[in-house]
Amino acid sequence: MAIEEKLNEKQGHWILAKVGKKVLRPGGRELTQILMKNMDINPSDDVVEFAPGLGFTAAIACAKKPRSYTGVDNNKQASELARKNVNYDKMTMIVADAAHTTLPDNHATKVYGEAMLTMQPLEHKREIVREAARILKPGGYYGIHELGLCPDSISEDIKQRVYKDLSSNIRVHARPLTTAEWCDLLQGEGFEIIRVDSNAMALLQLGRVLQDEGLLRTLKIMYNVTTHGELRKRILQMRRTFRSHQNDMNAVAIVARKK
Numbered sequence: 001m002a003i004e005e006k007l008n009e010k011q012g013h014w015i016l017a018k019v020g021k022k023v024l025r026p027g028g029r030e031l032t033q034i035l036m037k038n039m040d041i042n043p044s045d046d047v048v049e050f051a052p053g054l055g056f057t058a059a060i061a062c063a064k065k066p067r068s069y070t071g072v073d074n075n076k077q078a079s080e081l082a083r084k085n086v087n088y089d090k091m092t093m094i095v096a097d098a099a100h101t102t103l104p105d106n107h108a109t110k111v112y113g114e115a116m117l118t119m120q121p122l123e124h125k126r127e128i129v130r131e132a133a134r135i136l137k138p139g140g141y142y143g144i145h146e147l148g149l150c151p152d153s154i155s156e157d158i159k160q161r162v163y164k165d166l167s168s169n170i171r172v173h174a175r176p177l178t179t180a181e182w183c184d185l186l187q188g189e190g191f192e193i194i195r196v197d198s199n200a201m202a203l204l205q206l207g208r209v210l211q212d213e214g215l216l217r218t219l220k221i222m223y224n225v226t227t228h229g230e231l232r233k234r235i236l237q238m239r240r241t242f243r244s245h246q247n248d249m250n251a252v253a254i255v256a257r258k259k
């Protein structure tokens with residue numbers, strides 16, 4: 001019973017990582033790759049990533065050989081994992097809140113973050129976007145990949161139902177926004193929108209898992225889910241939640257430029 005209670009308290013991404021899932025972004029590997037292509041990282045860039053997690057996207061960024069890469073994560077253990085998983089001699093990790101990075105003004109030419117603004121209340125979202133603007137040089141790019149609500153005209157009742165179900169079933173206080181609201185958030189802090197892309201939020205659908213993880217890892221994940229009853233119970237609950245809101249949620253990737 002104690003183990004079950006502990007599992008019930010764990011956030012959804014922890015449960016998925018426990019069974020071996022590596023790609024935890026709402027739009028999957030595909031939308032991450034689109035975001036990174038649109039960020040156009042090159043050897044002249046000083047790159048900052050908010051909340052690198054396991055370092056999946058950091059590896060993509062560092063493969064472009066930027067002049068510097070800095071990851072900012074408020075979890076020391078996550079920072080150490082990202083550093084371990086990415087082999088790049090110009091990589092630095094900072095343990096700090098994304099709203100208070102400790103980096104100097106006009107430090108970076110490219111800043112991005114994935115699946116982290118969604119988890120913040122609106123005011124903290126604004127603080128993080130404001131920090132991205134502060135550390136970016138004029139003309140620098142800020143990219144986000146986040147959970148979205150759709151359509152832009154979604155009713156307040158459905159929006160609140162999504163918030164409630166994510167909180168109770170995924171154990172995260174996620175507050176996704178519509179595409180228009182994400183754009184308004186960025187524009188309100190001095191950015192101009194360059195590119196908007198979207199994808200289905202199909203994190204736990206078999207086709208997306210195969211696309212994100214490959215056949216061998218998908219088989220490993222399925223084995224782990226099948227053989228761990230309490231983890232399976234939570235994952236099936238998450239999948240039901242995502243399916244029940246498949247017409248209300250999507251994934252959004254936006255690239256904006258500091259004016």
